[in-house]
Amino acid sequence: MxxxxxxxxxxxxxxxxxxxxxxxxxxxxxxxxxxxxxxxxxxxxxxxxxxxxxxxxxxxxxxxxxxxxxxxxxxxxxxxxxxxxxxxDATLTPAPKVWASIEKQLHPKRFPKRVLWRIGGGVAASLLLVGGLWWHNNQSVNSTQDLAKIEELPQPCYETTQENHAAQNKVYFTENSVNENIDSSHISENQAKDIPSLIQKNGGQIAKPEIIIQDHLNQVDFVNNKNISSVLATASKSDEQSKQNSGTKVISGNNTNKSNAINPSREVEFLTPIQQIEAGLILAITDFGEPVLVLVDVPRIPQKTAKPKIKLVSFVGLSGYSETFKPRFQGNTSTISKAIQLGDTPFTDGLNSFDNDLHLALQDSTSNLQSFRYGIDFGLKFKNLLKKGTFSLVSGAHLTQTEFTVQSHFVRTTSAQAHTDRQQIVGNQLQNKSQLLSIPLQVVYTSGNSSNLGFRLGTGIETDFLLKNEWTHQNDELTYNLGTAQTVNFNYVLSGGLLYRIGNHVQLGFDIRQKQALNSTYDSEYLESKPLRVGFGGYLNIEF
Amino acid sequence: MPQRQDEERLISACCNGNRKAQKLLYDTYSPKMYVVAMRYSKTTFEADDILQESFIKVFNNLQKFKQDCPLEFWIKRIVINTALKLNRRKLDKAPMEDVTEMVNEPSEELTLSNFNFKELLKMIQNLAPRYQMIFNLYAIEGYKHREIAEMLGITEGTSKSQYSRAKVQLQKMLLKESKAVID
Structure with missing residues (x-):
């Protein structure tokens, strides 16, 4: 142009x-x-x-x-x-504190989120509520639950969805609102205070979580009820008895945000399927950015267990008892003296021959009859036969030594054709020593609430075999056998006492024992034919 | 400014959590982004917050960057979005002024060669919050009024009218400063 x-x-x-x-x-x-x-x-x-x-x-x-x-x-x-x-092209240098603040909030190592959560080394909550969970679970009998520890987070948790503005704005809790959220009926305030604040409040981080005690037995879907949007960490109990479908101990975090936080129907992905978490801790963020900590309890389902296997335990031991039994006549028996015809015994004084009628009149008898019994015990213990306590069959071999001394007076009446009757009182002391072999066969029940102290009850039959029976007379001039002892005696035994367990294999016990003869022990006018022996003793049993 | 391949390596290292790489990225882009943050804030404290939050978002979402634009643009967009989010409350509270009164006031074109960017930055910061936002978005970032309206949740007409007012205010400040210099 x-x-x-x-x-x-x-x-x-x-x-x-x-x-x-x-x-x-x-x-x-x-x-x-x-x-x-x-x-x-x-x-x-x-x-x-x-x-x-x-x-x-x-x-x-x-x-x-x-x-x-x-x-x-x-x-x-x-x-x-x-x-x-x-x-x-304008530039300005920001203050160093800006980078310092950024650096604090950067994760040390970046992995793909899915990998990060799944390898269990990413973001996990920094809390461990062992005390509360231990207290809560110790209510059950024979509980051996062990709460897995949730690892502390090296870095604070973040809302994982950048677009989640609403939730992000709502994570700024005040202390008061956090404390109000804590369910004091399940966790004491002191325990709640022990839960550390997860992270700071002014940096897009979440505050103390609300504590929820969730009884899994009720099958409450707390995920939807609480609008769980992000699970930060899960930990399940590792106790074999409490586990059902859950796997091994899980300590991990889990990024579950997949859609807009406002939408409560968002799918939540758990590392361990929530239906399978029988017991444990779940730290999560709701759709509204509120952190919650859910303690899922172990269901208290009474289990019908198979009949416990009966366990036989054998034991041996030593025991010693002291028994006493009453004579037929006691104290001064003059009023009940009895004339016993002892028969005729002719004698001579050198000039004349006399017939002799010897009559025995028991005038006093003050001896207490004592027997000492000691020997070995052995038996079988049946564990798990009863819900509580154990049954045992006990036998043994004991040597029973019985001694008694009788003080007696004899009145000798002599009569002769040429003389009047003459009476002579002759005193004598007779001592009897006998030995018996006692074979007990008892059923014994032992139990106890304490781990060491218990009690024992026993009943059974004891057979005594006479081994030796000796009479010793002080005055040999006049001897008298006050009776014959039976060779075999059967007795009913009842015993009871305390026992003390030393370790798992040793028992030390003290019993009071009663032994009632079932058949005639002595064929004697003087002694009880079926004596009742009462005594006490102790025993030491070793199980193996 | 790193070349494209260097940029890719830097991004990759940052995604892997390499702290040195992250620092390098921050040192590379933060001076410019700080100016952006300053343009959208009233004080350095606000600008620090904007910058801090922006770079945290950058590092947290760096793996999502598709590299279909220069990294600087992507970061700048994050800074602007962060600034808008943090200042949204101020926009709601900004007083509404009579449109007719402002629009009719004559405007005088001025040359800015007599001012350095810090002085201009101060003038921009002295604008009312809403004017500041809209002026930045239209005059400096280059957004259209339709886009600004969508970002701020206002009508296109409001964006235009408020921009006019912002411009008049700024021109008054420029004129005042110019006369002061001459005097």
């Missing part, structure tokens, strides 16, 4: 400037070039319309005009363009 000198150049420039200003256009170099050279500009383009204007104008702008327009700062850069240009 030819550009000739134009006296109206100034006006033309101004009009062009105005045109560009109004149009908010930036005149670029290419625009001028297009206007100047392009032959077929579209008429609806700005360049085209200008071209049309120039082609119809009687005067055409010259180079100077174009240059002025092009170089006009008002056209070359509007306020917006100037501003943009000024700030385009």
């Amino acid at each position: 030819e550009r000739a000198e134009n006296p109206f150049a100034d006006a033309f420039e101004q009009s062009l400037q105005s045109a560009f200003r109004d149009a908010e256009l930036e005149p670029s170099d290419s625009l001028w070039e297009n206007i100047a050279t392009a032959p077929d500009l579209e008429s609806n383009s700005f360049e085209g319309s200008l071209r049309d204007i120039f082609s119809e104008a009687e005067t055409k702008p010259n180079d100077e005009v174009w240059q002025n327009i092009a170089q006009n700062p008002e056209l070359k850069g509007s306020l917006e363009q100037q501003m943009s240009g000024v700030f385009q």
Whole structure:
């Protein structure tokens, strides 16, 4: 386009400037070039319309005009363009504390979120509620639950979805609201205070979680009820008795956010399926950004266990007893003296021969009959036969030594044809020593609430075999066998006492024992034929 | 500024948690982004918060960056979004002024060659919060009024009118400063 000198150049420039200003256009170099050279500009383009204007104008702008327009700062850069240009390369150095704050909140190692959570080394909650869970689970008998420890987080937890603005804004708890959320009916305030604040409050982090004690037996779907949106950590109990379908100990975090936090129907993915977590801790964030800590309890399902296997335990031991039994006559028996015809015994005094009637009159008998019994015991213990306590069959071999001494007076009455009767009182002391072999056969029940102290009850039959029976007379002039002992005696035994367990295999016990003869022990006018022996003793049993 | 391959390596290292790489990325882009943050805030404290939160989001979501645009643009967008989010309350509370009164006031084009960016930054920070947002978005970031309206939840007409007012205020400040310099 030819550009000739134009006296109206100034006006033309101004009009062009105005045109560009109004149009908010930036005149670029290419625009001028297009206007100047392009032959077929579209008429609806700005360049085209200008071209049309120039082609119809009687005067055409010259180079100077174009240059002025092009170089006009008002056209070359509007306020917006100037501003943009000024700030385009502007820099300012932020304070070092900004990076320090950022660095604190950066994860030390970045893995794909799924991998991070699944390898159990990512974000997990920093809390361990062993005390509360131990207290809660110790209510059951024979509980051996062991709560898995939740590892402390090296870094604080974050809302995992960047778009979750609503939840992110709601995670800023005040201390009061957090404390109000703690369910004091299940966890004491002291225990709740022990739960550390997970992270700071002013950095997009979550505060202390709400504590929920969830009884899994009730099958309450706490996930939906509490709008769980993100599970940060789970830990399940490792006790074999409490586990049902859950796997091994789980300590991990889990990123579960998949959709908008406002939508409560979001799917929640758990590392361990929530239905299978029988017991444990679950730290999660709800859709509203509220942290919750759920303690899932072990169901108290009474189990019908198979009949316990009866366990036989043998034992041996030693025992010793002291027994006493009453004579038939006791104390001064003069009033009940009895004349016993002892028979005729002729004798002579050198001049005359006499017949002799010997009558025995028992006048006193003060001896207590004592027997000492000691020997070995052995038996079988039946464990798990009863719900509580054990039954045992006990036998043994004991030596019973019985001694008794009888003080007696004899009245000898003699009569002769030529003399009147003459009575003579003769005293004598008779001592009896006998030995018996006692074979007991008892059923014994032992039990006890304490781990060491218990009691024992026993009953059974004891058979005594006479081994030896001796009479010793002080006065050999007159001897008398006060009776014969039976060779075999059967007795009923009843015993009871305390026992003390030393370790798992040794028992030390003290019994009171009663032994009642079932058949005649002595064939004697003097002694009880079926004596009742009462005594006490002790025993030491060793199980193996 | 790192080349594209260097940028990819840097991004990869940052995603793997390499602290040095993260520091390098921060040192590379934070000076410019800090200016952006300053333009959207009133004080350095606010700007620090914007920058801190922005870079945390950057590092947390770096694996999502598809590299379909320069990293600087992506980071800048995060900074702007963060600034808008944090300042959204101020926008709601900004007083509404009479449109007719402001629009009719004549505007005078000024050259900014007499001002350095810190002075201009201060003027921008002195604008009312809403004007500050809209002015930044339109005049400096280059968004259209339709886009600004969507971002701020206002109508396009409101965006245009408020931008006009912002511009007039700024021009007054510029004129005042210019006359002060001349005097």
